[in-house]
Amino acid sequence: MTETTTRPRAKARPKADAVLAAAVEPARRELLEATKGEGVGEHVGFILEAERLGTHWFAATLPGYGGWSWAVTVTRAPRSKTATVCESQLLPGDGAILSPDWLPWAQRLAPGDVGPGDVTPKIDDDPNLVAGFEATGEEDVDAVALWELGLGRPRVLSAEGRDQAAQRWYDGAHGPTAEVAVKAPARCEGCGYFMPVTGALRSVFGICANEWSPSDGGVVSRDHGCGAHSEVDMADPEPEKVGTPILDDEVLESL
Helix, strand or coil: CCCCCCCCCCCCCCCCCHHHHCCHHHHHHHHHHHHCCCCEEEEEEEEEEECCEEEEEEEECCCCCCCEEEEEEEECCCCCCCCEEEEEEEEECCCCCCCCCCCCHHHHCCCCCCCCCCCCCCCCCCCCEEECCCCCCCHHHHHHHHHHHHCCCCEEECHHHHHHHHHHHHHCCCCCCCHHHHCCCCCHHHCCCEEECCHHHCCCEEEECCCCCCCCCCEEECCCCCCCCCCCCCCCCCCCCCCCCCCCCCCCCCC
16 A cells, blocks of 8 residues: 655645736725825835735825835726725834834833822732731741731732832832932941831831931831931031231221
């Protein structure tokens, strides 16, 4: 028995269609009518899509649409010597300026976007939160979670959420690399206004309670700092010396 292998036949390319290829002016006419003559440039090509179906391309000259082209689809009936325009549309080409991929509103929100009266959507599977009764593996965090459960909080911060927050604060404006901290004469951990936070972050963060500090009321790292440190003083300025005035007693002023 001889086995034979049947290979799929390649799709035949449509034969050239002189009638459709020559229908440049009918395509242009319909396009000008549809666009009211706005943004239609020169004819830039023709593509035969299938048997008795082709597309004429025209350059788009609309402001802000660089790299776009007008596509006008034409067809004809069998044995007909006249082309018919089916539709026209504006399509992007290589290098065209395109709008970003659409994202739902909830995914477009960024930190700082929420203002008075705004409400953020609830994220049921938020990786930064866990159920208030779920153990995290750390005694102090679990103790807080069990206590908060009694107050009616359904979810508390997860270990992942806590670590992300800590890294964000440490790298931000209240961490050791902020300009005010780099130029500070001393660190927050030695300041009397530094209030250590409770829980797992106590060893790294506290709250600034100094109204003269730019960080007042905010979470600061222990190695943050500013010029309002409670234990730092500035040198008293030297009094400005004024030269002795010269008085001429022999000159009288007439009043």
